[in-house]
Amino acid sequence: MKAVHFGAGNIGRGFVGLLLHEAGYEVVFADVASELIDQLAAADSYQVHEVGEQPAVRTVDNFRALNSGSQEADVVAEIATADIVTTAVGPHILKFVAPVIARGIAARAAGLPPLQVMACENAINATDLLRAEVEGRWDTAVGSLAGAAVFANTAVDRIVPNQAPGQGLDVTVETFYEWVIDRTPFAGHAPVIPGATFVDELGPYIERKLFTVNTGHASAAYFGFEAGLEKISDAMADQDVAADVRAVLDETKELLVAKHGFNRDEQEAYVQKILGRFTNPHLPDTVNRVGRAPLRKLSRNERFIGPAAELAERGIVPEALLGAMAAALRFNDPADAEAVELGKILAESSAEEATAKITGLAAEHPLFPAVRSLVQERQTES
């Protein structure tokens, strides 16, 4: 069995690649980072260090590595004979990997089972985004895409910080992980991946994960950054930051319980578990990494505006989420391209225009005036 995995970064090596390896797949990593690919191609194995309660070390071997920029034809040939293609490149990069995936699918011999494609990104229905990009490049003369590939949405959850320099290919990760995959597109032929959970209705799981883990984590990052703290575990040790994060998760809990019918006690236990993960002192994670890409995180269907908009539509003012968004607007990390772009938008646009650009909210939306006030407040500070 063979899997081609795009993105040999933190999640690629420390989570998806590991689980595919443990499921018995030979993994072919495809990435555009030449140095990383050269290192992987020259290595026989690397280790995943799980830190926290019950630490463990897992070894990944039986992999190969290709540069998807300079060795595109080789990647196409690998996809043509693979069972699975996965990605962990970032949602905004999916459009760049789609053409090579489309070519790989088109090159598959007739009679092969459909390629199983799963995007493992922090975004709602990322695989649908990838499929749309592949469809846009599909040559219908080759045949039906639906007959050649199956696309399944997934939710991936494991905190994998940036790795310390000098650690080589080894990855330090938290012990917890959850990979939830929509079973329905596989029509009874879902892959066997022992570490993954297959469900019939993925939507509520994705939202629960994004609006709890990612909303909470990003809130800790932005409140922590505002408080001048560097590590996420230090941010969570600060009583004010911890209380602000908790208040945010109380609001998303209300939404998730009301919208999806999650049991209130089970959701509370989920929140507690996640808050515990954020405080893991063994994980060298920073507010800068977790707060990265603030424009993506403040976009319409993402972890802040997504739940806040739905609460506002239900007549609830999401005070705590608005507080987190105010902190996000102050995330002015000069090393983060999106934070720099955010600063430019705030400096060069009216409050009305900046609110629309940053959040994608329509001016008539009930949340719009509250966010515009935050934007205005931020603009008067600068």
Ligand SMILES: NC(=O)C1=CN([C@@H]2O[C@H](COP(=O)(O)OP(=O)(O)OC[C@H]3O[C@@H](n4cnc5c(N)ncnc54)[C@H](O)[C@@H]3O)[C@@H](O)[C@H]2O)C=CC1
């Ligand atoms: N790190 C984490 O804790 C988690 C991350 N995620 C999601 O996983 C995805 C990847 O995140 P990380 O692994 O943290 O990022 P990362 O930056 O460590 O890895 C991304 C990799 O994609 C590669 N890449 C960029 N453009 C490419 C292209 N055109 N073709 C092939 N490879 C390309 C990069 O060179 C890099 O090695 C993101 O969607 C993120 O939201 C999800 C859950 C947890």
Ligand SMILES: O=P(O)(O)OC[C@H]1O[C@](O)(CO)[C@@H](O)[C@@H]1O
């Ligand atoms: O690219 P993003 O959305 O910041 O993804 C990384 C986030 O995902 C998480 O792993 C949560 O699943 C956090 O570690 C981190 O904040």
